[in-house]
Amino acid sequence: MNILVLNCGSATLKFQLIATDLDLISQNADRRFVRGSIERIGGEAIITSQLEGHAVQRSTAPLRDTRAAVDFIIRWLCSPDANLAEVRAIADIHAVGHRVVHGGEFFKHSVLIDEEVLRGIEDCIDLAPLHNPANLKGILAARELFGVGLPQVAVFDTAFHQTLPETAYLYALPYPLYRRYRIRRYGFHGTSHRYVAYRYRQLCNMERVATNIITLHLGNGCSAAAIRAGNSIDTSMGFTPLEGLVMGTRSGDLDPAIVDWLAAKEGLSAREVETLLNKQSGLLGISGLTNDMRDLLDEARENNDRRARLAIELFCYRIRKYIGAYLAAMNGADAVVFTGGIGENSPEVRTTICAGLEWLGLHLDAERNAAQTNGREGVISTTDSHLAAYVIPTDEELLIARDTARCVAGVSLERRS
Numbered sequence: 001m002n003i004l005v006l007n008c009g010s011a012t013l014k015f016q017l018i019a020t021d022l023d024l025i026s027q028n029a030d031r032r033f034v035r036g037s038i039e040r041i042g043g044e045a046i047i048t049s050q051l052e053g054h055a056v057q058r059s060t061a062p063l064r065d066t067r068a069a070v071d072f073i074i075r076w077l078c079s080p081d082a083n084l085a086e087v088r089a090i091a092d093i094h095a096v097g098h099r100v101v102h103g104g105e106f107f108k109h110s111v112l113i114d115e116e117v118l119r120g121i122e123d124c125i126d127l128a129p130l131h132n133p134a135n136l137k138g139i140l141a142a143r144e145l146f147g148v149g150l151p152q153v154a155v156f157d158t159a160f161h162q163t164l165p166e167t168a169y170l171y172a173l174p175y176p177l178y179r180r181y182r183i184r185r186y187g188f189h190g191t192s193h194r195y196v197a198y199r200y201r202q203l204c205n206m207e208r209v210a211t212n213i214i215t216l217h218l219g220n221g222c223s224a225a226a227i228r229a230g231n232s233i234d235t236s237m238g239f240t241p242l243e244g245l246v247m248g249t250r251s252g253d254l255d256p257a258i259v260d261w262l263a264a265k266e267g268l269s270a271r272e273v274e275t276l277l278n279k280q281s282g283l284l285g286i287s288g289l290t291n292d293m294r295d296l297l298d299e300a301r302e303n304n305d306r307r308a309r310l311a312i313e314l315f316c317y318r319i320r321k322y323i324g325a326y327l328a329a330m331n332g333a334d335a336v337v338f339t340g341g342i343g344e345n346s347p348e349v350r351t352t353i354c355a356g357l358e359w360l361g362l363h364l365d366a367e368r369n370a371a372q373t374n375g376r377e378g379v380i381s382t383t384d385s386h387l388a389a390y391v392i393p394t395d396e397e398l399l400i401a402r403d404t405a406r407c408v409a410g411v412s413l414e415r416r417s
């Protein structure tokens, strides 16, 4: 079946068209016909698309809202412009899979969308006020344009982490606050962590219950997950995606007393401090230059910029601390898996993270490490490493498409990767 995968943000929309079904999944033979994005929805939008085996194309069009953007994608997919042999009319798109950021404690796996699910996603708006409304708009737009009969599936960023034990998800706040407001660690990037854990298992030819790894999603946003017996038992992002590792513009962990102290010193509101922590901190805040790891590495290499070096060191040090913590939390692991733009592409950052972990038996193989970039996957540690290291490019859209196919086929998604 041809599945349209939508990831709707407030002014951007990413999409892919993927052919998959239960047979194709079992043969790992899914096909991706097209991937693309629409930015600056609300004005003259910029559309980027790439058909399988072709170069990237760019164009612009006035698209006033999410509905107009989804309409544009459907029309284009069916048009002679796209020239897709598999999609000639809207009826050739058989289901839609949506990335939904927050599923709260309601959604523990992907679900076919009905009225009750819509209400559940709405109920989680309080927890993700920027993201869930945009995701909902995408679902409602697709429903209007395709008709209510077309199956739509919601795949939640938080769902994979719903297996965290209480000790890992509770904050040590007065317990009634958890009961009243559901303040707890939810964790994010769940689809990515789940996908790389699944690929790791395939690469190593092992069962889900035997999967004991630490996954590191290192992109603009960064998070770590401790995966024991195939389940997420701890993760670094928390109630919001601000907690945990140092990120492009987010601070990650810090003493909460800083918020009020800083607000008083700088004359800022709590909201303004939160914005500072989300948008002006992390790699950007420390370096004073950029949130882009590639540029920071260039700056450190070419100009030996002290603060660029410091930002990279801090970034890697925080990750190393989490690896140590998770190894303790999960009674040891078999591998550390790198993914995300930085994790997949920077041998240098991977080397810095792993430096000093030799005592654990983690030894990177310099040649293997250097070779794993640009979407290549494989092991990067030496054969005799006690703790292995892998690079596995993430593919959240593929997992969304596959979950959609499974939900449509009525397969239970509980505890599945």
Ligand code: AMP
Residues within 6 Å of the ligand: 218, 219, 220, 221, 248, 291, 292, 293, 294, 295, 297, 340, 341, 342, 345, 346
């Ligand atoms: P993502 O959010 O997964 O797209 O990742 C974005 C981050 O990956 C940015 O900080 C990029 O600078 C970084 N990145 C992409 N390619 C490379 C590379 N070759 N070396 C270092 N960082 C990279």
